[in-house]
Structure formats: C-alpha cells, structure tokens
Amino acid sequence: MDKGWGLTLDTSSSQSLSLLPSKQPSTSLTKLTGDTMFPLLGFPVNLSRPAAKDDEHNRKVLGEVDFFSDRLTKPTSPPSHDHHVKPNIVKKEIVETPLHVNTGLQLLTANTGSDQSTVDDGVSSDAEDKRAKTTELAQMQVELQRMNAENKKLKEMLSHVTGNYTALQMHLMTLMHQNQRTVNTENEVVQGKAGDKNDGVGGGKVPRQFLDIGPSGAAEADDQVSDSSSDERTRSSTPQNNNIEVGTRDGARNVNAKRELGREESPDSESQGWATNKLQKVNPSNAIDQSTTEATMRKARVSVRARSEAPMISDGCQWRKYGQKMAKGNPCPRAYYRCTMAVGCPVRKQVQRCAEDRTILVTTYEGTHNHPLPPAAMAMASTTTAAASMLLSGSMSSADGIMNPNLLARAIIPCNSSMATLSASAPFPTVTLDLTHNPNPLQFQRAATPFQVPFLQGQPQNFGSGATPIAQAQALYNQSKFSGLQLSQEVGSSQLAAQASRPPLQPSQQPSSADTVSAAAAAITADPNFTAVLAAAISSIIGGAHNANNNTNNNNSTSRTTISSFSGN
DNA sequence: CGTGTTTGACCAGCGC
DNA sequence: GCGCTGGTCAAACACG
Numbered sequence: 001m002d003k004g005w006g007l008t009l010d011t012s013s014s015q016s017l018s019l020l021p022s023k024q025p026s027t028s029l030t031k032l033t034g035d036t037m038f039p040l041l042g043f044p045v046n047l048s049r050p051a052a053k054d055d056e057h058n059r060k061v062l063g064e065v066d067f068f069s070d071r072l073t074k075p076t077s078p079p080s081h082d083h084h085v086k087p088n089i090v091k092k093e094i095v096e097t098p099l100h101v102n103t104g105l106q107l108l109t110a111n112t113g114s115d116q117s118t119v120d121d122g123v124s125s126d127a128e129d130k131r132a133k134t135t136e137l138a139q140m141q142v143e144l145q146r147m148n149a150e151n152k153k154l155k156e157m158l159s160h161v162t163g164n165y166t167a168l169q170m171h172l173m174t175l176m177h178q179n180q181r182t183v184n185t186e187n188e189v190v191q192g193k194a195g196d197k198n199d200g201v202g203g204g205k206v207p208r209q210f211l212d213i214g215p216s217g218a219a220e221a222d223d224q225v226s227d228s229s230s231d232e233r234t235r236s237s238t239p240q241n242n243n244i245e246v247g248t249r250d251g252a253r254n255v256n257a258k259r260e261l262g263r264e265e266s267p268d269s270e271s272q273g274w275a276t277n278k279l280q281k282v283n284p285s286n287a288i289d290q291s292t293t294e295a296t297m298r299k300a301r302v303s304v305r306a307r308s309e310a311p312m313i314s315d316g317c318q319w320r321k322y323g324q325k326m327a328k329g330n331p332c333p334r335a336y337y338r339c340t341m342a343v344g345c346p347v348r349k350q351v352q353r354c355a356e357d358r359t360i361l362v363t364t365y366e367g368t369h370n371h372p373l374p375p376a377a378m379a380m381a382s383t384t385t386a387a388a389s390m391l392l393s394g395s396m397s398s399a400d401g402i403m404n405p406n407l408l409a410r411a412i413i414p415c416n417s418s419m420a421t422l423s424a425s426a427p428f429p430t431v432t433l434d435l436t437h438n439p440n441p442l443q444f445q446r447a448a449t450p451f452q453v454p455f456l457q458g459q460p461q462n463f464g465s466g467a468t469p470i471a472q473a474q475a476l477y478n479q480s481k482f483s484g485l486q487l488s489q490e491v492g493s494s495q496l497a498a499q500a501s502r503p504p505l506q507p508s509q510q511p512s513s514a515d516t517v518s519a520a521a522a523a524i525t526a527d528p529n530f531t532a533v534l535a536a537a538i539s540s541i542i543g544g545a546h547n548a549n550n551n552t553n554n555n556n557s558t559s560r561t562t563i564s565s566f567s568g569n
Numbered sequence: 570c571g572t573g574t575t576t577g578a579c580c581a582g583c584g585c
Numbered sequence: 586g587c588g589c590t591g592g593t594c595a596a597a598c599a600c601g
Contacts, residue, residue, distance in 0.1 A: 321574060323593060336592070340573095350592095575598070583590085 302387050303364040303432040305354070312351050313363055316377030317341055319349065330355040342371030360436050387431040 306313055312335075319337035327334040332353040339347040347367035354360035373381055 320572090322595095324575070325591070325593095328590065334591090348592095571601095573598105573600085576596095577594100578596105579594075580592085581590100582592105583588105585587090585589100 301364050301366045301430040303362060303430055304435060305360055305362050305432060306435040307359050308361045313361055316374050327352060339369060345370050387433055
C-alpha cells in the first residue's frame, strides 16, 4: 500500500506537467512561441483548444499577410475593406504557393527596380520591405506548422501523463480501500465483542476513522464483508459468553472472559484468520503478504526512550493506568496504560524508567488505534508507526528473504542521528527509538532541550490543553532531528519465520514538553526540514505497512545497519 | 458521584 | 509439575 504516494502523486504529476516544456526538444519555434506554449502547458484547461488558438494565430498572422498582400496585389484597393474579406484567398495563395509569391515579388522588384527607382524611391523600398515581409511570412508559416506538430505532441504527452495520474490515483484508492476494509473489519470484531461487554455501545458502530495505517470509513465495513468472513466474524464475536463459561476455571468469576476480551483486541487466531480470508478474497495475490504483515503489525511494539522527569511522556493520546508491576532486573516499577480515547481501543503502553539512567523514560506502545487521532497524536504516532513498519519489513524480509529495512527506514523515518533499534529477539518484535542522544550540537542549539525538559504532571495526555498540534509536531520533529537509526535484528531465522505470522502494531506516542516545544516553535518552524518531517510522517501513516510488502531487497536476519542521517530532508 | 490511580491477586506462557 | 515472569483485573482508595 503505497498510501503515502497520494501526496506524491499530485506533486509528481504536476511536476511532470510543468516539466514538459523543458523536456521538449526546444526549437526556434519554441522560443518564438514560448509565450503561447508555456501557458498551454501550465494550464491544462487551455490545452483543449490549442488548435483553435493556432488557427487564431494563423489568422492573425495571415491577416497581417493579407494586409500586405493586398497592397501587393491590389495596391489601389482599400486595405481596411479587403482585410476582412480576403483573408482566405490570400491565405490560399500564400500557403499553397509561398515560393510563387516570392518569385513574383522578385520579378516585380526587379522590374520596378529598373523602372521606378528613379521615379520613386519609396516604391523601391516598399518592394524590398514587402519581399522581406513575405519571406518572414513564409518562415512563420513553416514555424506554425512545426508549432502545430509540437502542440499535438504535447497534447499527447499531457493525455498520457493525465492517464497515468488517473491510473495511479485509482490504484491508490484501491489500495487504501483494501487497507481500510482490513482495519475496519478487524476493529469490527473487537468492537463487536467489546460492545457486548461495554454496555450500550454493543454492536453499534461508532463512527470513527482509522488513521493508523490508512484512512477509513467504518460504515463500509459491513457492506463489504463477505459471507464467509461474516461467518467467522460471528464466530469470533459471539462466543464471548461462551468464553465466560468455557474459559473460566474454578468458576472463577469472569476473569478469563474479560481477559479473553482483552486478547481479542489483539487477536492472534480468529480475527487474523478472518482478516486473512477477507484479504484473500479481495486480492488473492497479496493475501498472504498482507495478512502476514498485519499479523506482525498487531504484535509488534515500538519502544521510545526519552529523557523526562515526568512519569509519562506526552504523546497526544489519553491513557488510563490499569496496572503496575515490578519488572525483573529493574528497581523501577513498570506502569501499564491503555488508550481511553475510544471505547475498545486496543492500544496499550508500558512506561518504565531505565534502570541505568532513571532520567530516561522508556515507553513501549503496542496495538493499533481504532479511532481518530488528534493531529498531535498523529504526528507523534507517525514516527512510531514508521518504526513499526520498518520493524515489520525487517522481520518480513528476514523471513521472506526480501527487504531492505535500511531503505524503508530511510524513507519513512525522518531521523537524523538518534538511534532506533530493531529487536526481534524479544517475545514480540520491537523497535526502539532512542531519543536520548544528542549527537548534533548545532541542531541542539537551534531547538534547545527539546526532549529533556520535564513534563507537567497530569498534563501530558491532554492534547487538547497544553500541547497544540503544531507543538506536538514540532516535538516530533525535534525528536527526529536528534535521531539516528540503527537496526539490529538479532534473530534466528526460525524466530523470524515465526514472527512472520505475528500481528502488527500501530502505536502512538512521543514525548516532549508542550511548553518547551512551544518555546522552540519559532526556531523549528523556520527550518524547512520541519515540513519534510511532517510530510514524511503523513506519508508513513498512510503508506508504512505497504512499503514493507513492497520491499524487495534482501536483508540478513542478523544484519545491523545504521542509518546515518536525514538532515538532508 | 464520576473518574482515575493504587495494589494485591489471578492467569497464561515459558523454562527447568 | 513447579516456579518465575509478564500482563491483566478489579476492589479499594483518592481526588475534584
């Protein structure tokens, strides 16, 4: 799914169009008619009438010819009168026998030269003038013909480019639709189950967008679900009650049922199988790849390391803490949060301080948002989404023998010099974005302490309050600027093969103090790279997952690649 | 009273 | 089978 290319499409196409003139073999004609030609190319609307314009141009030129020709052929007749009546005739004469006219003039000139030169110098110069103009007319005629030919070529090129553009657009729409339906249906399964439990919502489709991997329209999901898939959906959505009974040991409450509910939010078997089925129907050739991709995405995790004194980084989403545990090997407790921006949102995150450096906060995201994200969250999510996609592609590649994480990461993660580590050795494939490094003093000066400033407690998640979208985006940019990318896949082939069947993820995140970011806003927005980062982020949101599938370069499962710099954005 | 946090308990997966 | 660990639940609690 090259979703991101929606953005590029316009650009590229317009570029193509705008480049056409320069690409055309430039001739003297082009120069002469430059004013005409470029406007034509620049404004396609006008292209529908190039012939008419040419004719008009012809008439205009011929009109001038007519005027002089009249004087040549009928010196006594009033030019103003014949001007409107004779054009065709003159045109005929000139067009059909331009050389003849010249010859006649020459004869005339020769004659008059000898006969009248003594009488009237004005006549002689007039004849020369006429001869010159006639010659010029002939040249213009030739150039007109060439211009017409060139116009035809350009029109053909335009239609070709337009056709390509349309085709690409259609392809894009198709891909986005497929993606959207897949995500929708997955969430539908979740919602269907969660709805039963979470009182009222049950079954009711809450209008929402799925911004994580692709845009959406949840409403379409139902209509597009096939019979067999709805069959499976029913199977996976209704057994909730069954789970309560069957899954509960010792009659122990409905813990298992609820846990089951939780698990369904990141389903491994049922919804995945359902999704696979659906995908196969939609596009059999891509079904395997896509299902594998999504499976991996569902379980993949993105870990963000950032310096922060606050208990949690601000990532634009709302979270509710549901647990805390002491983790092995770390004196600092690990906190568990789940996204509360929408009922049934499966996204969770773990927050834990680094044992070695407690100023470093490690936030791990898992799951895919099933609701619209605020701009702030989107900006934040994009980076981790890109990272997840990269991770995904890395695992995929290792398992499939195709892929180049380096390339993908370069394309989707606008990092500069911080570190992103891919680790598939963990229970879940995880990519870690290390935003604690600051290897670039110059950049650091420009955006002072983008990351290391503490957050105001209690504020972080309220994207509506302190952190404006732009501020968040800038925060993202800050982080990105201090980022470098390092891929580390310390995975055995067998593990990778197993990962291939694992689900994907879509996180949202990123730290940063809104206040600090706001303070640095001016400096950051002045940087053109910021725009590039935003564009990359948006592209990654739309196109991250698909990129993974389309990567064809091989990558060693134990490769360790460092992606140096994106400062060139 | 509603919402969010804390915290002890429960469960599943995994390794031995 | 047992113990360890990660992950989750939900009652109790705190707060506005």
